[in-house]
Amino acid sequence: MSAYWKANQRRLAPWLFLAPGLIMFAVYVIAPIFQSMWISFYDWDGLGEAKWIGTANYAELAGDPNMVTSFKxxxxxxxxxxxxxxxxxxxxxxxxxxxxxxxxxxxxxxxxxxxxxxxxxxxxxxxxxxxxxxxxxxxxxxxxxxxxxxxxxxxxxxxxxxxxxxxxxxxxxxxxxxxxxxxxxxxxxxxxxxxxxxxxxxxxxxxxxxxxxxxxxxxxxxxxxxxxxxxxxxxxxxxxxxxxxxxxxxxxxxxxSEYGYRMGYGAAIAVVLFGIMMVFISGFIWKMWRDETER
Amino acid sequence: MFPRPIQQTSAATQWLYRLALPVALLLWLFPLLGVAVTSVRPAADLAQGNYFGIPSYLAFENYADVFRNTPMAKYIVNSFVVTIPTVIGAVALSLMTGFALAIYKFKANLLIFFMFVAGNFVPFQILMVPVRDLTLDLGMYNTWYGLALFHIAFQTGFCTLFMRNFIKALPFELIEAARVEGVTEWRIFWYIVLPLMRPAIAALSVLIFTFIWNDFFWATVLTTSPETQPITAGLSSLNGQWVAAWHLVSAGSILAALPPVAMFFLMQKHFIAGLTLGAVK
Known part of the structure; x- marks a missing residue:
């Protein structure tokens, strides 16, 4: 054990340092993004059985006048x-x-x-x-x-x-x-x-x-x-x-809120917002990436 | 220096500048000053329509009223109870992640780094339903630690960016020299890098303190009752009860603003160093 550690310390150390922060971040930030995408295909009130409805939430969004106001x-x-x-x-x-x-x-x-x-x-x-x-x-x-x-x-x-x-x-x-x-x-x-x-x-x-x-x-x-x-x-x-x-x-x-607990529909709105923000985020990351790799 | 130093201009311009400074500041902070004055205006003044004149006396009783008739004291305590562990947790985690990403070369390094950075920018709403669910499942809904755990995880993104860049700017020879001496990686972290991180820790602590103290969204999503709600959520629900009792709303607002303002004035240098990281290259 200790011989193995001695030989591989430099290779293992970064992962041990990363583990606590990375696990927390994965559980609370990265995984929820994908879970939200998944939930957006369901009809779900947050408590009962979730029902798969495919892209119905997105179809509804497209014709929702509140969505138009919010977007504008x-x-x-x-x-x-x-x-x-x-x-x-x-x-x-x-x-x-x-x-x-x-x-x-x-x-x-x-x-x-x-x-x-x-x-x-x-x-x-x-x-x-x-x-x-x-x-x-x-x-x-x-x-x-x-x-x-x-x-x-x-x-x-x-x-x-x-x-x-x-x-x-x-x-x-x-x-x-x-x-x-x-x-x-x-x-x-x-x-x-x-x-x-x-x-x-x-x-x-x-x-x-x-x-x-x-x-x-x-x-x-x-x-x-x-x-x-x-x-x-x-x-x-x-x-x-x-x-x-x-x-x-x-x-x-x-x-x-009092308008009801439509988790699936809410998640679909969040996915749209996320999509819009991702356009900008990718732009920033792309620029930062270039700066990093040029150095 | 840009613009040209005012000392090199005519006497009239200098005089005008000295006059413009306080006038501009007054205009800039006018809404805030108005609320500060309203917070010590007696209710009777408001009833008689004296909204802008000199208050007939300084009604510090408004503050006493807020403390006596609302859970304000509890809200303030709750805010500290969520904020302080978050600061400690996020700084501790990001010291390690920042160290790992700044010192070691491995394949996934930049990928992980940019994942932290990108995660820091996502809209809160995409996390809301799953995080609320997870917190409920863990039995941590409406508890201070449920809220603090989420904050620690989320703030680790920003803090990692900060710490990694800070450690990257340290002289790498220090670490190489220690490795030649056979110092273990953990000891390098603890005895060599950590003592040099004091300014970064101070800067991040004040920033995270302010961010978390001022958080409203997660406070409303993850807490519901006055026993756990931080002051931002508390103030929002009190605002619903105090319909148009502006002397109380104002006093509550000033109370909620005080701790981060005090923090900012005490630690100004660190605060600005943290906030403007990357604004110069």
């Missing part, structure tokens, strides 16, 4: 969430100075990201509240009539996205602040001597150097947009009339 909202989320990348860059540039107290300013600007999305949702619900909410009052002051954003099916999704952008911009900002901190000063000085400044400097000299920060900012923003659940749940529960649903929330609603 996800696209709006994704598109508008991308605003956090330029907005975060703008604030980072604004704060990238060395004046007294700037560290504290940077920390306070970062604040929204540290707070739970549940709290962010409540803060913005208060901000939008009809009758006395601050934004409601401001709109009333300028136009004469206030707008109850979270009760208006046409505006509600935008209202929730605005709440989501708040912490997301803070996150992107901190990524860019770190990036700006590491921009090569000699290149900036050289470009300055060549007469580059303002936008041209930003576009041709700074942004190329901020590439790694931009990559991560885009990754976390895409994932954040498609994962949006907390804010929808807290601020509107998908309402009014289901108009602010997104796929992640609609899935939860079908599988685990």
């Amino acid at each position: 909202n996800n696209i709006i989320w994704l598109a508008l969430y991308m605003l956090s990348v330029p907005a975060g860059l703008l604030i980072a540039i604004f704060l990238n100075q060395t004046v007294r107290g700037i560290r504290l300013y940077k920390s306070l600007f970062f604040f929204p990201f540290v707070i739970s999305q549940v709290v962010v949702g409540l803060i913005f619900s208060w901000f939008y509240a009809p009758g006395f909410g601050l934004l409601y009052k401001v709109i009333e002051f300028f136009t004469g009539t206030g707008v109850a954003i979270l009760a208006d099916p046409d505006l509600v999704t935008y209202g929730i996205i605005a709440a989501g952008l708040w912490p997301q911009i803070a996150y992107v900002m901190i990524l860019y602040l770190t990036g700006l901190n590491n921009v090569a000063p000699d290149q900036v000085e050289a470009a300055r001597l060549d007469g580059a400044k303002g936008w041209r400097m930003l576009w041709y000299v700074i942004l190329p150097q901020l590439r790694p920060a931009t990559f991560i900012a885009v990754v976390v923003t895409v994932i954040g947009a498609l994962r949006s659940f907390d804010l929808v749940s807290i601020m509107t529960s998908g309402g009014p009339f289901g108009s602010s649903r997104v796929l992640s929330y609609y899935m939860y609603e079908t599988a685990l």
